Amino acid sequence: MTTVISTRGLQKHFGRTIALDGLDLTVESGEIHGFLGPNGAGKTTTLRILLGLARASGGEATIFGRDPWTEAADLHRRIAYVPGDVSIWPNLTGGEAIDLLSRLRGGTTDKAAYRKQKERLCQVFQFDPRKKGRAYSKGNRQKVALIAAFATPAELYLLDEPTSGIDPLMEQMFNREIDQIAGDGSTVLLSSHILSEVEELCDRVSIIRAGRTVESGTLAELRHLTRTEIAFVHDPAREAAVTAIPDTHDLVIDSGRVRFTVDSDRVAGVLPELARLEVRGLTVAPPSLEDLFLRHYGDELAPVEVEVRA
Amino acid sequence: MTRLVVLLRQRIRRDRLQLALWIVGTALLAYASITAVYDTYGEEQDRREILGVAIATRTILVFRGTPNGVDDGAFAFFLLFAWLALMGGLMSTFLAVRHTRAEEEQGRAESIAATPAGRILPTTATVVHGVLANVALGLLIALALIANGLDATGSFVWGAAIMVSGIAFLAFGLFAAQLFRTSRGANGISVAFVLAAYLLRGIGDAAGTPSDDLLQVTPAWPSWLSPIGYGQFTGAFVENDLTPLLIPLAFAAALIALVFGLQAVRDQGASLIAGRAGRATAGPVLSSSFGLVWRLNTSILLSWTAGAVATGLLATSLSSVVDQAATDAPQVLETLRRAIGSEASIEEAFVAVFYGIVGVLAACCAIQVGIRARQEEAHGTAELVLGTPVPRVRWLLEYWIVGTIVIVIVLAAAALAGIAGAGSASDPESLIPNVFEAAAAQLPACLVFLGLTLLVFAFLPRATIPVGWTAVGVAAILGTWGPILQFPEWLVDLSPFAHSPVPAGGETDWTGGFWMLAIGLAAGAAAVWSMRRRELASGG
Ligand SMILES: Nc1ncnc2c1ncn2[C@@H]1O[C@H](COP(=O)(O)OP(=O)(O)OP(=O)(O)O)[C@@H](O)[C@H]1O
Ligand SMILES: [Mg+2]
Numbered sequence: 001m002t003t004v005i006s007t008r009g010l011q012k013h014f015g016r017t018i019a020l021d022g023l024d025l026t027v028e029s030g031e032i033h034g035f036l037g038p039n040g041a042g043k044t045t046t047l048r049i050l051l052g053l054a055r056a057s058g059g060e061a062t063i064f065g066r067d068p069w070t071e072a073a074d075l076h077r078r079i080a081y082v083p084g085d086v087s088i089w090p091n092l093t094g095g096e097a098i099d100l101l102s103r104l105r106g107g108t109t110d111k112a113a114y115r116k117q118k119e120r121l122c123q124v125f126q127f128d129p130r131k132k133g134r135a136y137s138k139g140n141r142q143k144v145a146l147i148a149a150f151a152t153p154a155e156l157y158l159l160d161e162p163t164s165g166i167d168p169l170m171e172q173m174f175n176r177e178i179d180q181i182a183g184d185g186s187t188v189l190l191s192s193h194i195l196s197e198v199e200e201l202c203d204r205v206s207i208i209r210a211g212r213t214v215e216s217g218t219l220a221e222l223r224h225l226t227r228t229e230i231a232f233v234h235d236p237a238r239e240a241a242v243t244a245i246p247d248t249h250d251l252v253i254d255s256g257r258v259r260f261t262v263d264s265d266r267v268a269g270v271l272p273e274l275a276r277l278e279v280r281g282l283t284v285a286p287p288s289l290e291d292l293f294l295r296h297y298g299d300e301l302a303p304v305e306v307e308v309r310a
Numbered sequence: 311m312t313r314l315v316v317l318l319r320q321r322i323r324r325d326r327l328q329l330a331l332w333i334v335g336t337a338l339l340a341y342a343s344i345t346a347v348y349d350t351y352g353e354e355q356d357r358r359e360i361l362g363v364a365i366a367t368r369t370i371l372v373f374r375g376t377p378n379g380v381d382d383g384a385f386a387f388f389l390l391f392a393w394l395a396l397m398g399g400l401m402s403t404f405l406a407v408r409h410t411r412a413e414e415e416q417g418r419a420e421s422i423a424a425t426p427a428g429r430i431l432p433t434t435a436t437v438v439h440g441v442l443a444n445v446a447l448g449l450l451i452a453l454a455l456i457a458n459g460l461d462a463t464g465s466f467v468w469g470a471a472i473m474v475s476g477i478a479f480l481a482f483g484l485f486a487a488q489l490f491r492t493s494r495g496a497n498g499i500s501v502a503f504v505l506a507a508y509l510l511r512g513i514g515d516a517a518g519t520p521s522d523d524l525l526q527v528t529p530a531w532p533s534w535l536s537p538i539g540y541g542q543f544t545g546a547f548v549e550n551d552l553t554p555l556l557i558p559l560a561f562a563a564a565l566i567a568l569v570f571g572l573q574a575v576r577d578q579g580a581s582l583i584a585g586r587a588g589r590a591t592a593g594p595v596l597s598s599s600f601g602l603v604w605r606l607n608t609s610i611l612l613s614w615t616a617g618a619v620a621t622g623l624l625a626t627s628l629s630s631v632v633d634q635a636a637t638d639a640p641q642v643l644e645t646l647r648r649a650i651g652s653e654a655s656i657e658e659a660f661v662a663v664f665y666g667i668v669g670v671l672a673a674c675c676a677i678q679v680g681i682r683a684r685q686e687e688a689h690g691t692a693e694l695v696l697g698t699p700v701p702r703v704r705w706l707l708e709y710w711i712v713g714t715i716v717i718v719i720v721l722a723a724a725a726l727a728g729i730a731g732a733g734s735a736s737d738p739e740s741l742i743p744n745v746f747e748a749a750a751a752q753l754p755a756c757l758v759f760l761g762l763t764l765l766v767f768a769f770l771p772r773a774t775i776p777v778g779w780t781a782v783g784v785a786a787i788l789g790t791w792g793p794i795l796q797f798p799e800w801l802v803d804l805s806p807f808a809h810s811p812v813p814a815g816g817e818t819d820w821t822g823g824f825w826m827l828a829i830g831l832a833a834g835a836a837a838v839w840s841m842r843r844r845e846l847a848s849g850g
Contacts, residue, residue, distance in 0.1 A: 048846075051696075051697055052696075053693060053696055053697070053845065053846045054845045054846065055843075055845050072696075072701065072702070073699045073700060073701040073704075074699070076697060076698055076699040076700075077699045079697075081697035083690065083693055083694065083697070085690065086690070086694075087689050087690030087691050087693075087694075088691060088694070089606070089691055091606075091609075092592075092596070092605075093588035093589055093590065095588075095589065095590035095591050095592065096588070096589065096591070096592040096593075096596055097592075097694075099591055099592035099596060100592050100596045100597075100602060101694060101695075101698060103592070103596070103597050103598070104598070104599060104695065104698035104699065104700060105698045105699065106699065115591075129590040129591075130587045130588050130589065130590050131587070131588065132588055134491075134492065145694070
């Protein structure tokens with residue numbers, strides 16, 4: 001396995017605002033890497049540095065082992081990019097914009113194959129390429145960038161909140177396209193604050209906050225940090241036995257139902273207890289990254305918004 | 311009624327600074343210009359001479375008005391009325407679009423349409439607001455005239471004529487806002503309408519029939535197509551006749567009635583000129599980033615070229631009139647020589663003045679190409695292009711190249727138009743090299759403006775648009791009016807236009823041109839080179 005993206009102590013200052021404060025990120029070849037963080041965490045800034053649109057104030061970043069700032073144009077032959085807030089040319093139709101971007105990326109040498117792929121993607125995303133840019137909604141502008149990104153194969157896809165404007169059905173289609181490019185061995189870095197999306201797609205995740213990496217690992221590794229929620233119907237006579245179950249947290253006994261959480265790696269230990277109690281209507285909710293997210297930021301969310309250090 | 315008052319008050323509050331500047335500024339301009347006119351043309355003899363020259367050469371009439379004698383008021387009316395009406399017209403159309411289509415475009419109108427104020431009432435409020443603005447403008451101008459010691463009746467006729475032409479333009483702005491989906495489109499067509507109205511009356515004046523004493527002109531029919539033309543028909547200070555104003559008023563009333571009709575039947579946000587379905591695949595032009603830059607600038611290029619062609623045509627076709635006047639009345643020739651400078655022949659001086667205007671147009675076109683680079687960056691589309699294998703340096707270099715190409719095209723189009731117009735001249739062969747040289751002489755100054763705009767883009771991106779336009783505006787005023795208004799020489803010399811070579815008497819001094827060429831190329835190259843180290847500065 002080779003490293004495709006690597007940043008060490010990446011720094012970015014905008015005047016007095018510190019957008020990135022020592023960000024470490026490693027993405028291996030063939031990985032679908034989720035890049036998670038709350039608003040203003042520095043996801044877009046990181047992607048723009050990786051693309052050579054912005055220059056790091058400190059630290060280092062490499063893509064395919066090369067400098068994204070000085071060798072931007074060369075690297076872009078291997079990269080497809082979808083910006084977070086897609087703007088397109090008001091006077092060009094969507095189809096013209098897609099063709100232009102694909103041609104700039106050099107992806108139209110095989111004209112017939114390209115045309116087929118473009119038509120397929122327009123159909124998949126239910127996109128009308130004949131409208132003028134100014135007439136498209138936010139979601140449709142996003143589709144222009146997505147179709148242009150998928151129409152030409154790339155080794156690395158940098159996607160900044162790619163599904164933030166499109167509807168759930170289109171999101172399904174998006175996931176399918178990602179599966180396909182992953183099958184071809186491409187690498188994907190996908191920023192998001194939609195956690196379910198990352199859970200569904202990604203092999204590994206990095207979580208950042210205020211310009212710093214706070215967690216990085218496979219989903220399975222991160223699940224160790226979360227808790228599973230267990231609920232069942234309660235028999236009032238056995239309340240004492242319920243409270244005696246070991247390792248439970250946040251126990252609530254409420255009008256005939258019991259709810260508590262267990263550290264995810266302790267679930268197996270709790271199950272025999274539940275069998276002994278002969279509980280009914282049992283539900284075991286797997287941990288979501290939402291929980292992880294809230295556990296990391298729950299108590300810190302408020303200050304994050306106003307954090308501007310001199 | 312109370313709802314109308316609320317909407318009206320909201321409009322006045324929103325516009326108060328902008329309208330105050332516009333109205334007071336225009337009135338002050340009237341006041342100051344009249345003072346200057348009396349300083350320069352205090353003697354009746356001076357006025358006779360300048361009117362004689364203007365009527366003999368005709369072109370001056372395009373940019374002035376209808377000569378109507380040498381009395382204080384009538385002479386000022388001749389010099390200033392059309393300009394002031396132009397200002398009032400732009401004020402009115404911008405106001406109309408700002409409170410209608412622009413609101414709708416941004417979705418603000420929707421929230422008002424959902425309230426009991428409905429859809430008709432906001433338009434009513436905009437009409438009342440615009441009429442009030444024009445009343446204020448007319449009144450203030452009348453007062454400025456009276457303060458200059460002019461007769462009150464004539465002053466009020468002048469003010470009324472400004473007001474009525476402004477209301478006609480207001481109506482057109484409202485109508486354009488119904489037609490177009492975007493405020494940009496509506497503003498564009500409205501500005502074109504105001505300029506066309508100005509030019510039509512200019513052509514009417516230039517093509518009119520002069521009186522025997524060369525002090526008055528009866529305008530030709532094109533003036534009858536222009537609200538500003540009807541304003542001139544009042545003959546303020548002489549005839550003082552308000553009846554011609556009924557026609558633009560009727561025009562405004564009919565158009566506003568139509569606007570209410572359209573407003574009632576169309577959907578919120580929709581327009582009468584619907585967007586057509588476009589092409590699904592890109593043509594061959596959009597195969598490279600250079601092709602994109604070219605495509606993004608073609609409409610800009612077309613409009614400035616049209617202006618340059620018209621100016622070039624005027625320059626030489628009118629020179630035959632000049633020639634005619636010179637043979638018919640030798641004393642006119644004498645006057646012209648004195649006014650323009652001794653070295654150049656009359657035709658040469660004519661060509662020089664007109665191709666100076668062409669130079670300003672070409673510079674504006676080049677600046678707009680530079681500004682387009684900034685718009686691409688701020689809008690976020692530059693990010694899409696720079697995310698592909700297009701190097702930053704090459705990206706800006708392409709804007710520089712396209713900017714240079716558009717300058718050459720605008721100048722060449724003006725030169726060709728000049729040659730086409732020279733057919734009627736007495737000696738077309740001698741005029742042709744002169745026209746070519748005069749057009750080429752504008753290139754260096756234009757390159758300076760292109761280089762400056764790109765340099766600002768590279769180092770102070772957010773200032774690109776204001777600096778670009780301000781620079782060319784100030785330089786054009788200094789370069790064209792500075793010598794006439796006798797500004798200090800160092801001030802005039804700040805303007806690149808003042809250094810453009812003037813082909814005259816068979817010999818042309820190109821020193822200034824070479825210097826500017828060097829400066830322009832250095833600035834452009836520095837801007838392009840600096841992209842090696844420049845980040846994308848989106849937003850703002
Ligand atoms: N051009 C800029 N000038 C000044 N500050 C900036 C600029 N770009 C980003 N920032 C700041 O840097 C920080 C990180 O912003 P960034 O856009 O990278 O966050 P993000 O994680 O992408 O957020 P979101 O989820 O909202 O897209 C924010 O505090 C933002 O205000
Ligand atoms: Mg972002």
